Amino acid sequence: MLDRPIFEIDARTGRARAGVLRLEHGEVRTPAFVPLASTGTVKGLHSAEVAALGYEMVLGNTFHLFIQPGHEQIARLSGLHEFMSWRRPIITDSGGFQVFSMGHGSVAEEIKRRRPGESRILSIDEEGVRFRSYLDGSERFMGPETSMEIQAALGSDIALAFDECTPFHVDRDYTARSTQRTHRWLDRCISWRERHAPGWQAFFGIVQGGVYEDLRLESAERIAGSRVDGVAVGGSLGQEKAQMREVVEWTLRALPEQLPRHLLGIGDVDDIVHAVGAGIDTFDCATPTRLGRHGTALVQDPESRWRMDLTRPPYREDARPIDERCPCPACREHTRAYLHYLARANEITAARLVTLHNLTFMKLLMDGLRAAIVEGRYEEHARRVLAGEAPYER
């Protein structure tokens, strides 16, 4: 916990807030979407391009960077900012989600497809998680102290607590016990940090508690009552959007106004609009960049769940841009037909162009939400986004 608050709220409309995070490497205006640079790169873009899109923070992944190239190496190369030449804020995920998702049977697809070895959990106990590296099969360990040590070595602006991300399919009893362990791990994270972490590194606890209102409230109060600079909402948020929104609202109810609030792994347009309305400040999600790599563009169309799968047959000879109002290079310079062809031919140019488009879309979306809060018209603007009338203006 820093000796100063890192978050200032500039404006409110209802429960929605427009604010600014003041971090070691600069400021982040919120609400903000944080693109994933899990492996030290927003896949297909170099850091200057991500900055040119207007993003003020990216998310690095403790687990991935621990496995490859290793936090010691990144530390020797002056930390993650210098390593990837990104000189704005970085938030690092704790690695908890990745190590547990191996055991919970949902290893991130990207890993499954690209990596040689199989990763798997060898043991989970109070100490932490022992697992096999997907890279070389070697035995590795991660616990609260390891995660904090890695994040300190990476030198991120915001470190996240090491938690168990409890999956949806486990019962209330498992969720309660897991949440308690996450709280005990939080204390160990804080204890390690207060002795070893850089004085300027901010720290967010993670609220767990699954889909159970009392567990969420208890967890939120426990986290907010600890020495944290902000709070992240993690774990299973339910099987359906309605339940997810309810879980977010329960959690936020128990959190003090002044702490910044990050919602982990959520990035659909409608979810963001609702979560910002409920008081979330920042988001990270693989979806915009992952969809981009697979040829699906984000579009201003609720009917299609804001997605245009450019690999589909209707776009084969479609000479229009994805969206003629969009300022990105994919839209200014290229047709759906060309992107359709490139994506089907697995050309990396497609991955890159649609990623640029999707990140442009997300930035415009977030800028529009922020402006609406500042101007006291969030509700009306949210309605327009959900009706497909924004973020692009006619």
Place this chain on the structure above:
Amino acid sequence: MLDRPIFEIDARTGRARAGVLRLEHGEVRTPAFVPLASTGTVKGLHSAEVAALGYEMVLGNTFHLFIQPGHEQIARLSGLHEFMSWRRPIITDSGGFQVFSMGHGSVAEEIKRRRPGESRILSIDEEGVRFRSYLDGSERFMGPETSMEIQAALGSDIALAFDECTPFHVDRDYTARSTQRTHRWLDRCISWRERHAPGWQAFFGIVQGGVYEDLRLESAERIAGSRVDGVAVGGSLGQEKAQMREVVEWTLRALPEQLPRHLLGIGDVDDIVHAVGAGIDTFDCATPTRLGRHGTALVQDPESRWRMDLTRPPYREDARPIDERCPCPACREHTRAYLHYLARANEITAARLVTLHNLTFMKLLMDGLRAAIVEGRYEEHARRVLAGEAPYER
């Protein structure tokens, strides 16, 4: 053949020429390196980026674009320039090299790695080549008229004759017969073109003749005596650099000054320096972009054959740029250590950054050669390049 010459020589130093190609979509100053956009994209870059690097022409591939997405589709989308949003000149390879390389046992590596089906030749006769598509196994045919028809549909600025690229390991007799067939195919190409091709499309014949001086001379005279706007030097250029240079010199001796001369598939720094000195005007080669995708950077170092394999262990913690004098984003913004890591992790960001570097290097190389010819100091400049003192100036 156009009703006007397309090439003008601005300056000469010895046999080296600095000139300009005046084509339907603009001018190309020579000597020039022509990046490969075989599949309608310089892999990893979009067209505006290639133009921003200063390139004035790219090479599209008749064979690849015939297989996917098909020339009829590209024609319906207003031709290859519009399809890929590249509004400067395009030269199209004829497809001869690709169809024959299936049978000659050297299908381009890129095809081998990426494509589902196996491509293979079903028959070669006077008519043309019947083969199976690597995409779906379907039976396809390409002969001189097909190749011309595809190139006319693509609407390239320069079409190349359909030829058999005779490989190195065949004997003199095979080479002689193959070269004769290439000449008969040239006549059929011209005959089809004069009836059907767009009036503004220029046409280059291809000199074959293997490593046999008399066959090369005969072929060069035959091509130069036909209705062509320029000449490409193709086929096996020998097993060693010395032999390759000899073959190029024999060929050029038999060609008239005023025709532009393209050297197919050659792109090593020393080969380019010698070939420009011998009178070659344009080059295309997969090497700079292919090496880039695999993490090898072009560097100003003859000792290492102008290559720096960034995936090698010495670069793991090397905090220097590839070359501090290079203006590309990889060098201005990133370290060898970061590129080493990205390339080993198979991140497409590495493919892209090193491709940008290599194309920047090639552009500077060619600009330096051109300036030296214009200023009458080619020999001295060539010596400096070969000694590792250019194209970057200290």
